[in-house]
Amino acid sequence: MGKGLSREVIVETAAQMVRETPFQQISVNELARTLGVKPASLYNHIASAEDIRTEVGLYAARKLIRETGEAIAGKKRQDALMAFAKAYRTFERDNPGLYFYIIHLHDAEDSRLREAAAAIIHPIYEILADYGLTQSQSHHWQRVFRSMMHGFIVQQRHGYFTNPQADSEQSYEIGIQCVIDGIRAAAQESEGNK
Amino acid sequence: MGKGLSREVIVETAAQMVRETPFQQISVNELARTLGVKPASLYNHIASAEDIRTEVGLYAARKLIRETGEAIAGKKRQDALMAFAKAYRTFERDNPGLYFYIIHLHDAEDSRLREAAAAIIHPIYEILADYGLTQSQSHHWQRVFRSMMHGFIVQQRHGYFTNPQADSEQSYEIGIQCVIDGIRAAAQESEGNK
DNA sequence: ATTCTAAACTAATAGTATTAGTTTGTCAAT
DNA sequence: ATTGACAAACTAATACTATTAGTTTAGAAT
Numbered sequence: 001m002g003k004g005l006s007r008e009v010i011v012e013t014a015a016q017m018v019r020e021t022p023f024q025q026i027s028v029n030e031l032a033r034t035l036g037v038k039p040a041s042l043y044n045h046i047a048s049a050e051d052i053r054t055e056v057g058l059y060a061a062r063k064l065i066r067e068t069g070e071a072i073a074g075k076k077r078q079d080a081l082m083a084f085a086k087a088y089r090t091f092e093r094d095n096p097g098l099y100f101y102i103i104h105l106h107d108a109e110d111s112r113l114r115e116a117a118a119a120i121i122h123p124i125y126e127i128l129a130d131y132g133l134t135q136s137q138s139h140h141w142q143r144v145f146r147s148m149m150h151g152f153i154v155q156q157r158h159g160y161f162t163n164p165q166a167d168s169e170q171s172y173e174i175g176i177q178c179v180i181d182g183i184r185a186a187a188q189e190s191e192g193n194k
Numbered sequence: 195m196g197k198g199l200s201r202e203v204i205v206e207t208a209a210q211m212v213r214e215t216p217f218q219q220i221s222v223n224e225l226a227r228t229l230g231v232k233p234a235s236l237y238n239h240i241a242s243a244e245d246i247r248t249e250v251g252l253y254a255a256r257k258l259i260r261e262t263g264e265a266i267a268g269k270k271r272q273d274a275l276m277a278f279a280k281a282y283r284t285f286e287r288d289n290p291g292l293y294f295y296i297i298h299l300h301d302a303e304d305s306r307l308r309e310a311a312a313a314i315i316h317p318i319y320e321i322l323a324d325y326g327l328t329q330s331q332s333h334h335w336q337r338v339f340r341s342m343m344h345g346f347i348v349q350q351r352h353g354y355f356t357n358p359q360a361d362s363e364q365s366y367e368i369g370i371q372c373v374i375d376g377i378r379a380a381a382q383e384s385e386g387n388k
Numbered sequence: 389a390t391t392c393t394a395a396a397c398t399a400a401t402a403g404t405a406t407t408a409g410t411t412t413g414t415c416a417a418t
Numbered sequence: 419a420t421t422g423a424c425a426a427a428c429t430a431a432t433a434c435t436a437t438t439a440g441t442t443t444a445g446a447a448t
Contacts, residue, residue: 005426028405037427040406044426049405106353117354139360143346144369146354151345152337159300160311160340166333175338178376182368185375199395222436231396234437238395243436 005037007045011055015098018056022096022157026052054113057105060098061116064091072123078180080127085149085176092153103150121146131187141183148175199231201239205249209292212250216290216351220246248307251299254292255310258285266317272374274321279343279370286347293347315340325381335377342369 014031018024028049032039046052071087072080092099102120105113124145128138152172155161161168208225212218222243226233240246265281266274286293296314299307318339322332346366349355355362 027403029403038429039404040408040429041427043406103348103352136360139357140365140368143349143355143360143362143365144342144372147342147345147349147369148338149345150349151341151343154297154348155337155341155344158297161337163333166330166337168337171334171337174334174376174380175341175373178338178373179369181376181379182372186368221434223434232398233435234398234439235396237437 005035005041005045007055010035010042010045011052011059014052015056015059018097018101019095020097023100024097026056028052053101053104054110056098057101058112058116060095060102061105061120063095063098064088064102065116065119067091068120068123072127077127077130078184081124081145081180081183082173082176084123084127085145085172088149089153089172092157096157099153128183131183132191133183133187134190137186137190141179141186144182145176145179148179199229199235199239201249204229204236204239205246205253208246209250209253212291212295213289214291217294218291220250222246247295247298248304250292251295252306252310254289254296255299255314257289257292258282258296259310259313261285262314262317266321271321271324272378275318275339275374275377276367276370278317278321279339279366282343283347283366286351290351297344322377325377326385327377327381328384331380331384335373335380338376339370339373342373 010031013035014026017031017034018026026049028042029039031052032042035042046055068084068087068091071083075083105117121142124142125138128141133141152161152175156168161171204225207229208220211225211228212220220243222236223233225246226236229236240249262278262281262285265277269277299311315336318336319332322335327335346355346369350362355365
């Protein structure tokens with residue numbers, strides 16, 4: 001037999017199915033229906049539902065890495081950080097369902113996942129290198145930066161931040177700028193202590 | 195019949211069952227087993243599994259509101275904000291399973307949920323009032339403050355921020371202090387424009 | 389004592405993921 | 419051309435999940 005099914009086709013179909021809908025779980029049954037195949041047939045290509053979810057997370061991570069990478073190309077320091085944050089948010093806005101799977105990547109054991117997770121953060125470390133921060137400072141501020149991005153995005157997606165008295169776009173910019181200012185201040189301080 | 199079952203007992207049992215385990219879903223079957231009753235029997239008291247989850251979210255929200263309220267009693271401005279942030283994080287650390295249900299509160303329609311969600315934020319608005327911010331500034335900075343807390347907590351819970359080169363406790367403090375500094379700067383700026 | 393009602397029950401439905409075992413279609417070697 | 423082997427589909431069953439309908443039961447109120 002063989003209906004042209006493969007691991008790649010399955011993962012990409014699953015990714016397409018959940019891409020636009022935030023927090024949507026991939027269902028093996030529904031996925032099989034979409035592929036015109038019986039659910040059990042998928043197990044010739046994948047190990048488990050969790051396996052598909054992991055692959056979709058990796059697929060999504062690569063897409064995010066590509067888009068943030070393009071956004072910061074040729075930029076430095078503040079400009080690069082703000083561009084990264086905006087591209088990050090844009091990715092979630094365009095692919096809310098996929099973003100969900102990236103965040104769950106770290107739960108799994110697969111080393112590729114940890115690598116992908118590291119690759120998402122890597123550009124931030126590179127940008128921070130230009131500030132002349134110590135190693136531990138870099139770790140701290142990278143965490144702070146990601147917390148701001150992710151915390152804002154998740155809460156907005158859960159239906160918060162809808163008060164019309166304040167534009168959420170502006171809130172996000174204020175939050176990111178706040179972290180950027182904090183990074184600059186930390187860099188100047190450690191410079192002064194030399 | 196009647197085994198002393200009630201909505202309150204069900205919700206509190208469910209809350210206890212998931213309290214310590216992050217991201218754990220409440221299962222009607224497991225809950226019934228714990229209560230020594232058949233799954234269908236629960237439906238004499240609750241409308242659906244989602245109903246229980248909502249009630250657990252409310253239960254958790256009240257607990258969080260109480261604990262953050264106590265933490266900031268008698269404090270002002272920076273001190274109050276830092277105390278709030280620490281109590282918020284402590285709550286999640288002690289009740290990771292419950293925190294999960296608070297965040298999902300906003301998804302539901304129930305007006306009590308929106309009220310509880312508002313009550314969590316209310317103390318932040320009160321603290322910000324002392325800074326003399328404009329109304330829209332208050333909205334912005336309240337969002338920024340919550341994003342930092344929630345974003346940090348969620349990512350850590352998903353297994354990030356484990357690099358031993360930087361203490362995560364310290365990262366959290368740096369992030370919160372960064373937002374506090376941003377608030378003070380924004381307040382001074384709007385003061386200067388008078 | 390009888391009646392009423394709340395709260396339990398059983399049994400069934402429709403979903404979920406998953407496994408074991410079977411069939412089939414295609415491609416390669418004889 | 420026929421056979422054999424393998425990959426990839428299948429059917430059927432298991433064990434979960436939530437939920438509904440309809441039935442029984444126990445205790446409180448008359």
